[in-house]
Amino acid sequence: MALLSLDSVEKTFTSGDRTRVVHAVRNVSLTVNRGSSIGIIGESGSGKSTLGRLGVGLLQPDEGTVLFDGVDLGRLSARDLRRMRRSFQVVFQEPLGSLDPRMRVASIVEEPLVIHERRLSKHDRRARVREALDQVGLAPSVAERRPRELSGGQQQRVGIARAIVTRPELLLLDEPVSSLDLSVRALILNLLKDLQDELELTYLFISHDIETVRFFCTETAVMLRGSILEIGRTAAILEEPQHPYTRALLSSRLSPDPRVQFPRYELQRDATPTASASELCPLVGRCPVELPRCSVEPVGLRRVGGEHRSACFHVPEDDAA
């Protein structure tokens, strides 16, 4: 059951002086089933955050459609889109930057209710705030504090409480633990996993760290320069990566166990990147197994097996499609 589906979505950004056009998301199609969690991994500039924002209507695609629960977000009026927003909320990377420093925690968590659930009485809103704080493991006394008085982990818990207080179905988690220390990160990851089970949430999880994605994403999409290069069940991506870029990403992991070394798979270093307008595979020029046709024709996603697909000419072409 698809809760969110993106179909052939495109998004470009133009620099202020109109001299440069960045193709942030290219022809991306993605289905997120209800109750599942999909991880989008990629390096900085891969377009993963833009894709997430398109998915929750914070950005409008130039081309393609975004359906949430069957409703085309692009066709909604601003008012109807706002009304739908209670169903999909966002947790941001920088907890402190995403919380108003002048507001107390209680007001921060209450704000989405003031906007989205106008019929709730003040008393009921307060009860919902208490419930959300409890769900994220914050003591009731935290409600009276301001963001700066809290630790990084507590701040991110406030960000999560604000996201779940409207009882949404989908959460966009945009690098929610990247700015946190390791010991705190683990607790927040556990919390997000528990909340998903308890509240039957669907997650769109954006990360640069494949181990974090593996922790709770059933599916994974690998992005580079606006395109999805590989997508499938997380286990399949980790165990049988097909795209050279995915292999390079996996080999870049540094195990905390000195006895474990991940096999090396290196891209050519310092190669001049291809022009950003190119429709070709973004790995052209850096790929260790490049074929002559790679620099001539674009390659789309090809079926590896089941739902596992990879945009590489080394994957045999589909018989069916």
Next chain:
Amino acid sequence: MEPRIVVEDLSVRFTTRRGEVHAVSHVGFEVPRGKAVGIVGETGSGKSATVKAVMGLLPPAGRIAGGSVRLDGEELVGASRRRLRQIRGARLGFVGQSPFAALNPVIPIQKQFLNALRAHSRWSAEDARARALAMLEAAGIVEPERVLKGYAHELSGGMAQRVVIAIALSLGAEVLIADEPTTALDATVQRQVLDTIRSLVSESERSLLIVTHDLGVVAQYCDEVVVMYAGRVVEAGTVEGVFTSPAHPYTAGLLASIPDGNHRLIGIPGAVPTLFEEPRGCTFAPRCLHTRERCEREEPQGRAVGGSRSVRCHFSEAIREEKHGAPVSR
């Protein structure tokens, strides 16, 4: 042979509006010749203040409150600014987190490189250029000529960091200090840059001191590790020993916080203490799963626990036994 760097009983304090922060307290460690040592710690552990103190680069609000830092036997604490300037660059190379902060955006790479060389000794233009090209090549730059003529903004993050590494080692420094050298780089580049650092260091008996929050970097690239928490060294020893069988509950908690598969993580509840005053007891006690009465009363001192391993915990052995035996209630 005497280690390259010997740090003993080092304490660093920062003056803030809210009072003095005891950022580093009685820290000691050694960086042996030809070895790579990693300092790991989270925010507020004092790891950055420690290396800044070692380099004599504490900001004005910070001061060394006690202890000793020796480089090849020479005391650096209390050394004149002039002497420290001579040592930095020539004998202590430094690579920071952001190469684009280290490189000047409006001056060609070549000029910056030659300025660095000439700051320390007389070089003819040709010799300096030859040296720069050789260093860039050794640092893995594919087209050193082109890079030398260009500006920092023309480089990718990985290339820019290679340039910084080349400059840092161009004067033949015996020690390279790298503070989160790959944190700002993309994953696929990180390993290549670390390989470069490691090979440049090991080929000439140089020593490497890496400061990082990333346990993987230390596990894969260092010989020895110093684990810091709240301004103190809580555990130190060989990477193999510390990472496969941690002796301090904090080290064990950190290792159990790394996602590895999809099983539940352990994590460490609570937050790093503020360091406005010397605590009574163990600084980790409020977050420790094994705290006993003595931990709150008496601060543990670093003590040897076999081989080169040291740990700052009263109950290290007992806790490790518990883990392997029946669980003991607190």
